[in-house]
Amino acid sequence: MGTPPLDGLRVAVHASGVAAAYAARLLGVQGAEVIFVEPPCGSALRGEPPFLAQGEGAKPTSALFAYLAAGARSMTCDLATGDGQAALGALLSECDIFIDDSPRAGRRNPNPGLSLDEAALSARHPQLVHVSVLPFGAYGPKADWQASEITVQHASGEGNLLPNGLSVELFPDRAPVKIAGHFAEMQGGIAAALGALSALWVRDEVGGQFVDIASQDAALAVGAFAIQRLGDGSIEHRVERSFRYGGVIPCVDGHVELLTLEQRQWDGLVKLLGSPQWALDPALADSLERSRRGPEINRHIREWAIVRKVDDIVAEGQRLSVPIGRYKTPVDILHGAQEHHRGLFQPVPISEIGLVNMLVSPVHVDGAPLSLRGGPPELGEMNKVGAEVLS
Incomplete structure (x- = not known):
């Protein structure tokens, strides 16, 4: 493939959760330069299990973080300090998109020149596409609520509908279960990436925009059939939620x-x-x-x-x-002929581990698979090399 579609785009992401990080990952694999803005101790995602196996005494490497941050760079700054906030401001002046999942209250600062809320960022960076990714969005009665993956799954109605099909036939008394992984948060990430690109599409005409994403809404859209059935008075249940045959x-x-x-x-x-x-x-x-x-x-x-x-x-x-x-x-997928033919996996380097086959992207562009810039970044690597945004 030639030049990736988002080549030249610069994205800053301030993420402690999967949704915001996955949005940046989707943009990065299409060619955007992604910079993880992390606290000095590192993003909370670096401590999320499962961990990749490595030598005795080595610092654990989160498989989740390695996937989400593959190909990105890392910049550390303490946003509780004026210097850290100034460093982020300098970075944002050079970015097209800023993705942030910090709680609403944490975005406000008495000094509007250091605040990360919608109005302050818009005033300082009028061309910036500012994407907020929260479990229940940045507005409304639940805007300040915290949530985990399982909370979002059940708040979207999906958890109550699982298991279904053969599973509910085999285990009719099983309680609602959680989908493996970070299904609901990744739906939020997909919505955030699409929202960012939609705002970018019209930036020349209207300037930067604030994009408000709720992972609950994104996950709710996956269960649209259950919502549609409310129109005829039906409330879908896991026992009934299955294809009639097959x-x-x-x-x-x-x-x-x-x-x-x-x-x-x-x-x-x-x-x-x-x-x-x-x-x-x-x-x-x-x-x-x-x-x-x-x-x-x-x-x-x-x-x-x-x-x-x-x-x-x-x-x-x-x-x-x-x-x-x-x-x-998982082993079948890693070594599958179809997966190999589609170029779904790419070996990327991970510090202290070596090359690891990693899923690249669920899509092709112009008939060809995309590629990753590399593995996950070392914490604060941009600071260590004296990156221009911190100089």
């Missing part, structure tokens, strides 16, 4: 995910199953009738799949244009 299907050596939404996909599934007599019932040519008879269809599919191997089912299913895929382990 979903997670157990096989002899693992699981596949199956989903047929179009008629041609159903026709392909029938062929994949060997055109059994039950599937040739003329009534099943109607998609609504298939939905009504979903449990019956799934029983047949599961009986067929449980004696077959995943790879055989997936290969034949894809040949017949059936949307079906293997549930992969």
Whole structure:
């Protein structure tokens, strides 16, 4: 690929949580220069588990931080001091975008020349796109509320709908669970990156703007179907939240995910199953009738799949244009032929560990994979080299 799409863009991020850091990461992998603004002790993200294995006595390296900050630079400054605030101000004068997840109260300073709130930053840096990323946004009754990943998941309604499908059939009495990782916060990060680029798009006409992102809203949008169903008086529940047929299907050596939404996909599934007599019932040519008879269809599919191997089912299913895929382990993904072909991973250097294969980006640009500038930065590396913003 040639010049990445955001080459020449400069982004400063002040992040203690995943959402703001992930927004910067999404911009950085597309070519923007990203600078993590950290306190002298380092961002709280540096202490987040899990940690990458390394030699005895070495300082633990957070896998989460390594991923979020890959390719970025690090500048330390104590924002409780005038010198630190002045250093950040100097940096922002050279940036296009500033992403910040500090609590609202922490943004205010009696001296407007040192304040990080919306009005003060707009006055000092009129061309700056200022992106606020908080669990519940910067305005409204919950603006000052703190939240963790699990809080945001449940506040968005997603947690109450899990587990569902095969999981709720196997474990009907299980309490609501948390999606692995940082699903809700990353949804906030995606919204923040898109909001930043939208504001940047019109900056020449309107100047810099304040972009207010609530991770709760972003995660809520993922469960839009549940909200839509409120219109007919339905309240979705984990027992009902599943595709009428398909979903997670157990096989002899693992699981596949199956989903047929179009008629041609159903026709392909029938062929994949060997055109059994039950599937040739003329009534099943109607998609609504298939939905009504979903449990019956799934029983047949599961009986067929449980004696077959995943790879055989997936290969034949894809040949017949059936949307079906293997549930992969992390090792499968790292060494998968498709993942390798798409250039999803890139070896990056991590101090005291060496090269680590890291997920680059979920998208291609102009038909080619993107690339990372490198691994995560050493704390305060810009300070140590006497970066111009601190001189």
